[in-house]
Amino acid sequence: MNATELRPRQVPALEVRGLAFAYPDGLQALFGINLSIARGERVALLGPNGAGKTTLVLHLNGVLRAGAGSIEVGGLEVTKRNLKEIRRRVAIVFQDPDDQLFMPTVRDDVAFGPANLGITGPDLDARVMRALDAVGMAEVADRTPHHLSFGQRRRVAVATVLAMEPDVLVLDEPSSNLDPAGRRELANVLRGLDLTMLMVTHDLPYALELCERAVVMNEGAIAADGPTHAIMSDLELMRANRLELPYGFDPTFGRAAR
Amino acid sequence: MAAPQCKVAASLLFVLVVVATPREAFWAFGAYVACILALALVAKIPLTTLARRLVIELPFLIFVIGLPLLARGERSELLGLSYSVEGLWAAWNILVKSTLGTATMVLLASTTSITSILQGMQRIRVPSILVAVAGFMIRYGDVIASEMRRMRVARESRGYEARWLWQTRALASSAGTLFIRSYERGERVHLAMLSRGYGGTMPELGDGRASASEWTMSLTFPLAAAAVCAAAWLLS
Numbered sequence: 001m002n003a004t005e006l007r008p009r010q011v012p013a014l015e016v017r018g019l020a021f022a023y024p025d026g027l028q029a030l031f032g033i034n035l036s037i038a039r040g041e042r043v044a045l046l047g048p049n050g051a052g053k054t055t056l057v058l059h060l061n062g063v064l065r066a067g068a069g070s071i072e073v074g075g076l077e078v079t080k081r082n083l084k085e086i087r088r089r090v091a092i093v094f095q096d097p098d099d100q101l102f103m104p105t106v107r108d109d110v111a112f113g114p115a116n117l118g119i120t121g122p123d124l125d126a127r128v129m130r131a132l133d134a135v136g137m138a139e140v141a142d143r144t145p146h147h148l149s150f151g152q153r154r155r156v157a158v159a160t161v162l163a164m165e166p167d168v169l170v171l172d173e174p175s176s177n178l179d180p181a182g183r184r185e186l187a188n189v190l191r192g193l194d195l196t197m198l199m200v201t202h203d204l205p206y207a208l209e210l211c212e213r214a215v216v217m218n219e220g221a222i223a224a225d226g227p228t229h230a231i232m233s234d235l236e237l238m239r240a241n242r243l244e245l246p247y248g249f250d251p252t253f254g255r256a257a258r
Numbered sequence: 259m260a261a262p263q264c265k266v267a268a269s270l271l272f273v274l275v276v277v278a279t280p281r282e283a284f285w286a287f288g289a290y291v292a293c294i295l296a297l298a299l300v301a302k303i304p305l306t307t308l309a310r311r312l313v314i315e316l317p318f319l320i321f322v323i324g325l326p327l328l329a330r331g332e333r334s335e336l337l338g339l340s341y342s343v344e345g346l347w348a349a350w351n352i353l354v355k356s357t358l359g360t361a362t363m364v365l366l367a368s369t370t371s372i373t374s375i376l377q378g379m380q381r382i383r384v385p386s387i388l389v390a391v392a393g394f395m396i397r398y399g400d401v402i403a404s405e406m407r408r409m410r411v412a413r414e415s416r417g418y419e420a421r422w423l424w425q426t427r428a429l430a431s432s433a434g435t436l437f438i439r440s441y442e443r444g445e446r447v448h449l450a451m452l453s454r455g456y457g458g459t460m461p462e463l464g465d466g467r468a469s470a471s472e473w474t475m476s477l478t479f480p481l482a483a484a485a486v487c488a489a490a491w492l493l494s
Contacts, residue, residue, distance in 0.1 A: 061453050084455060092453045098401050099446040104373040104393050108463050113454035115461030124463075144373070146400045164454060 011075040013039045013168050013196035014060065014090075018069035021055060029055040031220045032069065037168075039074075042197040044207035044228060047217035048242035053200045056217070057170050060198075061090040074167050088117055091161030095173045097153035101145035106137070106156050109145065113164040131163035132156075135189050151182030155189060168196045175203045204245055208232060216241050261468035262370055262378030264476035269366045271480035273359045275487045281351040283490035287358070290486070293479055294361050301369050311364040315356060325349040372396055377466070386460045394447075402440055409436065 014037040021030040029052045037043055045053050058064040059071060062078045071078040073089045094100050103109035110128045119127060132138040135155040145153055154174070161169065174190070175183045183206070190197065190210060201207050207214055207228055214228040218241045224231055231237060232251035238244065245251060272293075279286050298308055329345025366375065376396075380389045409432050418428055 058449070063449055063452055084457075087453060087455045092450075094446065094450050094453075096446070098398075099443060100450045102394060102397055102447050102451065104376055104397060108373075111463050112451075112456075112461060115463055116455035116457065120462075145397065160454065 011039075012036045012072075013041070013074055014198070015072040016056075016059075016069070017071075019056070019059060019066050019071060020068040021059065021064060022067055029220050030059075030067075033217075033220075033222055035215060035222065035225075037196060037198065039167075039196055040194070041213060042211045043199070044211035044214040045198055045200045045217060046202075046204070046207060046214055046231075046241075046243060047223070051217040051241075052220040053217055054172060055220075057092060057172060057198075057200060060168070060170055061087050061092055084117075088164050089167045090170060091164055091166035091168070092170045093154075093157050093161055093172065093174065095176060097145075097150070097157040100157040100160060101153060104144060105141070106132070106143055106145060106148070107141040109156070110141075110160050110163045113160060117164065127163050127165070131159040134162055134193065135159045136185070149182075151178050151185065154178060154182070154186060158186075158189065162193070166195065168198065169193065171197070171199045171201075173201055173203075174199060175201060175206045204232060204243065204251075205249060208251060216243065218242070260472045260476045261381075261466055262374035263381035263466075264378075264468050264472050265366055265370055266375060266378035267382050268476040268480050269362050271477070272362050272483055275480055275483040276358045276362075277355055279355075279487045279490050280494045281347060281354075282494055286486050286490040287354050290358050290483060293483060294358065294365065297365055297479065301365065303365065303368050307368070308361065308364060311368070312357065312360055315360045318356065319353065322349045322352050325352075380462065381466070381468075386462075390460045398440075398443070401443075402436070405439060406432075406436055 014035070016033050016035040019030055019033040020028075022028045033056060045056070047053050055064065059066055059078070060073070062080075062083050066078075073086055076082055076085060076089070078086050101109050103112055107128055110131050111124055114124055114127050128141070129138060132141055135158050137152060137155050137159055140148060140152060140156070145156065148156065158169075158171075158174075171190075174186060178186060183203075187206065187210060190199075197211070199207065199211060211228050214224075214226065214231045215222060216224040216231060216237070223241050224234075224237055229251050232243075232245060276287075276290055279290075295305070298305060325348050326341040326345040327339075329342040329348060331342050331344035333340050334343050335341070370378070376389055376393050379392070380386060413428060413432065418425070420426065420429060
């Protein structure tokens, strides 16, 4: 028996070491990323457009293959052979729910992931309903996705990956295009999940509210990594990385509230 | 209410039988029409609805009108207009068979939800990739249509009115943009599928085996039609 099995809590949920990547057209998107996220942590990934945030996210479940460096999810390395298990462990919620909801009904869509894992029959139905319950969308199970509101579709998109019972939940711009109430409802759903979470966002108040730790990326490298309120209070750092707080917003409020 | 796979199979068989019928057997087609009307009656679909939905077939029939005038072969005259006998037969053949086929599909679509039809197709072992493509078409039809609507609003907001032929250029480039956007969306959807463990085959979802009585009931019509078809071949 090795140490991994004895003390699973000490294995980071996500470990990225020296990750570099260039797109086939030669554009270098990532320059040696190092990032370690402990189990149960909620981390915001901040940075301007084109910083490489989405590129990094697509490496986490092996959709893009590292040019150099390595990624481990709960101690399991992302390789071609482990891909199936990696994709069960790392769930990605994409920005546009219309890209994520491709089946004719909500129920079929939520079932798609677990069915790919080989789950069938009553087990599958139970998982689907559990996932839909977790986001409060059980009553729309038999509707077609295009009859739902945008906020509902976003929450169903979260359910589609929860049904895979992942260890790490990665969200790409979870609050974009949501109205304030939808944004609030999604925050409540996310807070209620007992998962390691990595959230790519431009919505800094949302990041401050949900994530105790923030990682700032710029030009394919990590520019800062620390407590969210500390990063947001560092105006120099914020300006250097094209990050701006909303008018009148005080990031120290977050520390006081905690 | 029969299971969707029974209805899909019965509809397909019925259409196959109709297509296999010799075109000279007018009475056989009369029997098929009676079949469809009877089904519409049982399903409580008003004939006006049936007729209205058949309109979808019209664009395809325009070509058929030309056939008797354009086809070669033995010619005859009607009201001073010369037409080809072979062409007239061909036109009749296409007209009657496509109308019966469309009517069958209208009946199927009016009594079965789209998702059930897809499930039915999957259960009678239609290749899952075809079912998936059909599903995507239905799922994304609305998404792409609303994208198209937004582009039209954006064009018109900038004072665009398609009045002259040379103004179609804007339409053409809109169509091109729409194509590229849809293609990119396809790639993103594929990414989302991969991320949820898609390995090249669509998973089979749900199970709903049809009982023997459902199958017998559903297959009555195509079997009756097959008998009519066989008789038509024997008599011709």
